[in-house]
Amino acid sequence: MKRVLIVLSLLASSAVASEYQPRAGASGAQIFSDACAACHGADGSGKFGLFLGLTGSTLMPDEMKTVIQQGGTVMPAFSNIQGKELDALVSYVRSLGAVIASGDK
Numbered sequence: 001m002k003r004v005l006i007v008l009s010l011l012a013s014s015a016v017a018s019e020y021q022p023r024a025g026a027s028g029a030q031i032f033s034d035a036c037a038a039c040h041g042a043d044g045s046g047k048f049g050l051f052l053g054l055t056g057s058t059l060m061p062d063e064m065k066t067v068i069q070q071g072g073t074v075m076p077a078f079s080n081i082q083g084k085e086l087d088a089l090v091s092y093v094r095s096l097g098a099v100i101a102s103g104d105k
């Protein structure tokens with residue numbers, strides 16, 4: 001239910017756009033630390049409380065791409081992250097939970 005509300009609020013909002021432009025061929029880890037870690041924490045475990053933790057995200061890759069490109073109520077829209085860089089970023093974000101779950105952190 002909470003997930004549904006978050007998705008609805010994402011669809012309904014008009015987020016601020018970020019000017020962030022990744023370097024061509026940048027790794028997911030690089031993009032994450034440049035553009036995402038300030039809010040989501042260096043390891044994706046969240047800042048400002050668990051609300052911003054990404055490690056438990058159940059979003060599918062395509063849904064995650066939509067959130068990144070369109071932003072949320074608070075999260076800016078990163079429409080300049082596209083193609084290869086967007087793929088790399090999404091697989092990196094999806095790997096964060098597995099790393100922590102496996103106890104490798």
Ligand code: HEC
Nearest residue numbers: 006035036039057058059064067068072073074075076078
């Ligand atoms: C200014 C702070 C901020 C920055 C920078 C930011 N986010 Fe977010 N992010 C949020 C907030 C807040 C939410 C919750 C939705 C909302 O209200 O905007 C969120 C939600 C998300 C979600 C949805 C999680 C879920 O399971 O529902 C994903 C995925 C995400 N962010 C990824 C990223 C990535 C990847 C980046 C870097 C490109 C990034 N965020 C940069 C604040 C931020």
